[in-house]
Amino acid sequence: MKSIMRYFAAIGKPATSKGEIDIVGRRKLWYSISAAILSLGIVALAVFGLNLGIDFSGGVVINVETDISGQELGELVEGAGVDDAQIIEAGDGGWQIRFAEGPGVEEALSGEEGVTVQSLEQVGPSVSRDLTTNALWSLLAVSLAITIYVAFVFRRVEHPGRFGAMAIVALLHDALFVLSMFAVLGYFWGVEVDAFIVTAVLTVIGFSVHDTIVVFDRIRENLLRKSGDFTAVINGSINEVMGRSLNTSITTVLVLLALFLLGGSSTANFMLALLLGMLSGTYSSIFIASPLLVSWNNFQKRRAKS
Amino acid sequence: MTMRQKTRWQLVLLGLFALFVGVLAYPREDQILSLIGIEADMGVRRGLDLRGGVELIYEADVPQDRESEQVLDEVVSVIKQRVNPGGASEAVVRPAQNDRIVVQLPDEDDPQAVIDLIGQTARLEFFEVNPDATEPDGQLVPTDISGEDVQRAEAAFDQFNRPIVNLNFRSGESTQKFADLSTRIFNSGTQILAVLDDQPIFGPAPVQQPILSGESQLSGSQDIAEAQETATLLNAGALPVDIDIASRQTIGPSLGVTALQASIVAGIVGLLSLVVFLVAVYRLGGLVGVVMIGLYAATMIAVFKLSATPLFSDFTIVLTLAGIAGFIMSIAVAADANILVLERLREERRAGLSPAKAVEEGYRHAWSSIRDASIATLIITVILYLLARQFGELAIQGFALVLGLGVLTNVFSVSFITKTLLRGAARTRWGEKL
Numbered sequence: 001m002k003s004i005m006r007y008f009a010a011i012g013k014p015a016t017s018k019g020e021i022d023i024v025g026r027r028k029l030w031y032s033i034s035a036a037i038l039s040l041g042i043v044a045l046a047v048f049g050l051n052l053g054i055d056f057s058g059g060v061v062i063n064v065e066t067d068i069s070g071q072e073l074g075e076l077v078e079g080a081g082v083d084d085a086q087i088i089e090a091g092d093g094g095w096q097i098r099f100a101e102g103p104g105v106e107e108a109l110s111g112e113e114g115v116t117v118q119s120l121e122q123v124g125p126s127v128s129r130d131l132t133t134n135a136l137w138s139l140l141a142v143s144l145a146i147t148i149y150v151a152f153v154f155r156r157v158e159h160p161g162r163f164g165a166m167a168i169v170a171l172l173h174d175a176l177f178v179l180s181m182f183a184v185l186g187y188f189w190g191v192e193v194d195a196f197i198v199t200a201v202l203t204v205i206g207f208s209v210h211d212t213i214v215v216f217d218r219i220r221e222n223l224l225r226k227s228g229d230f231t232a233v234i235n236g237s238i239n240e241v242m243g244r245s246l247n248t249s250i251t252t253v254l255v256l257l258a259l260f261l262l263g264g265s266s267t268a269n270f271m272l273a274l275l276l277g278m279l280s281g282t283y284s285s286i287f288i289a290s291p292l293l294v295s296w297n298n299f300q301k302r303r304a305k306s
Numbered sequence: 307m308t309m310r311q312k313t314r315w316q317l318v319l320l321g322l323f324a325l326f327v328g329v330l331a332y333p334r335e336d337q338i339l340s341l342i343g344i345e346a347d348m349g350v351r352r353g354l355d356l357r358g359g360v361e362l363i364y365e366a367d368v369p370q371d372r373e374s375e376q377v378l379d380e381v382v383s384v385i386k387q388r389v390n391p392g393g394a395s396e397a398v399v400r401p402a403q404n405d406r407i408v409v410q411l412p413d414e415d416d417p418q419a420v421i422d423l424i425g426q427t428a429r430l431e432f433f434e435v436n437p438d439a440t441e442p443d444g445q446l447v448p449t450d451i452s453g454e455d456v457q458r459a460e461a462a463f464d465q466f467n468r469p470i471v472n473l474n475f476r477s478g479e480s481t482q483k484f485a486d487l488s489t490r491i492f493n494s495g496t497q498i499l500a501v502l503d504d505q506p507i508f509g510p511a512p513v514q515q516p517i518l519s520g521e522s523q524l525s526g527s528q529d530i531a532e533a534q535e536t537a538t539l540l541n542a543g544a545l546p547v548d549i550d551i552a553s554r555q556t557i558g559p560s561l562g563v564t565a566l567q568a569s570i571v572a573g574i575v576g577l578l579s580l581v582v583f584l585v586a587v588y589r590l591g592g593l594v595g596v597v598m599i600g601l602y603a604a605t606m607i608a609v610f611k612l613s614a615t616p617l618f619s620d621f622t623i624v625l626t627l628a629g630i631a632g633f634i635m636s637i638a639v640a641a642d643a644n645i646l647v648l649e650r651l652r653e654e655r656r657a658g659l660s661p662a663k664a665v666e667e668g669y670r671h672a673w674s675s676i677r678d679a680s681i682a683t684l685i686i687t688v689i690l691y692l693l694a695r696q697f698g699e700l701a702i703q704g705f706a707l708v709l710g711l712g713v714l715t716n717v718f719s720v721s722f723i724t725k726t727l728l729r730g731a732a733r734t735r736w737g738e739k740l
Binding site for chain 2: 063106107116120121123127130134137138142153195203205206209210213214221240241244247248255256257261262263264270271274
């Protein structure tokens, strides 16, 4: 833990005699880092797009285990009347067959000697359309509920709405980060976005808010207790909770990392999304959400003066 | 009562609680329970992706002039009757958003057979039952009347306000056949039995008088709900509307077992690293955290097992792969809560408070963060759960349910287990190390 603290001490300059790290003072640096990563992410999303799985696009995915060759599998599938199937090797005699539509394929495969159909997933176009709408509604509903809740929780400090708004900024920051990473992963490594990833993004939102609330909670306590410069109170609060924010993230990352590396292929992408979101969430709560409160405060003060 | 005495009682209570959840969570809990005379074989209900099975999502073609909810309910009871006639299996059939019906059949490996079964017309048969017959063949005599002969069945009340099912037979031959049958049964004093897809749905019961009009009443329903169900099933000679498959999924049993094993191994490795980290950073406090996390996990497993017993059959938690992910993540949340308390405790200790005082103050200050963050996570899980439920996304629903339940259990664990253990630890001779 100490080495991490030293690391942060090295990149920040002490702001006070107490040896605090000046996070807020360097806020423009943090904003720039986030802005750079997120704008690259938006470009990736716009250019590559997301590699949508059949949950979104509809179609059929069949996983088989077999000792026959991929070419023979292809002939079998073609024999069942599907000529645009993708046949991907999954290792250990496992193959994945993907196509848009073809009712006879499964029977043709399971009827063949030495081929075992392990799983089949078929998603019709109407179901896939719904998932997209559902995902967008969930994001909207969650964002709205959290803003209202955070504003309510912080009602005793000045401008509670700002706390709610900044929780949302952090939340969108993290959701956007995860999605843009998946655009990159999808483009270069063929990683797909499915219903699981939607769940992951919504969970990331939960983590993000969790982290942000831990920092804001300390800010609230100090704002109500101490008098003094707003900037100094915020920076002090961040310093006070940074250790535990890092520790809580480390424990979560340890668990997620184990699940990602050892938990099997069916949940690996889900865990990856959570990991990425977790890292982003810790960063955004310390380096984005709280410094933005200062920026907003200063902006208001300047406007009041002029 | 002094604080010391209070803490002692809480520790005793905690010990009893730990014993309770420990026994329930133990994989061979039936052996321990049988020692105190309870025969129970409990297990966690596993979802399709962990045990293999078939999931089908149908889309019903609801006509404009009928209420969607009612039509879906009819379709659901027809499908239920066909895939799970005795109600004994763990099959799930339920309506979802946009006129859909979700059908889940654990352990089933032939989707085509299920699709055929659901698509077929239900078979309604009438039998003549003669309880006095000596030969087995004579007791149950098949008749030539079938579901094809019934035009419509309706639940109603008779003049004595008893629930009944009104049967309308098709005019002509069907009415004649039923008239002949009822006359014969009435005269011979035998009984009538209606069987739907090999399941008795009415009778055996005597016939009060010969029925010549083609309108019959089946009495003997317990209440109007049962009469309604019987009527629905009788009308279910065919599905009330056309249904199409919107999506389907088959998971082989071996795939599920592999996934389960991988998750368990990963969970254990993740937990161990968590334990090492907590003890390395927080020492005695970390140890308290580890005990709390262990008890938390045991509590959750006990809840899963209890929810799978017949007593809580309406609230059974079905653990899917996503649910296990949610469970393991909720353990990370539990670790978070402990860290928040322990960090605050350290702060109070640095400010010069005694261990016992620092525990109270540290807990009191950490509580607001834990409460606010937990409520925020709960809000999200509730939204996720409700939306996933509406859209029939069972994996997401399972994830949200387990995570939400985990957050609630966690609030309890941190405010009872962590607090009591820390109070206890502060009063031992190692207390200074907190």
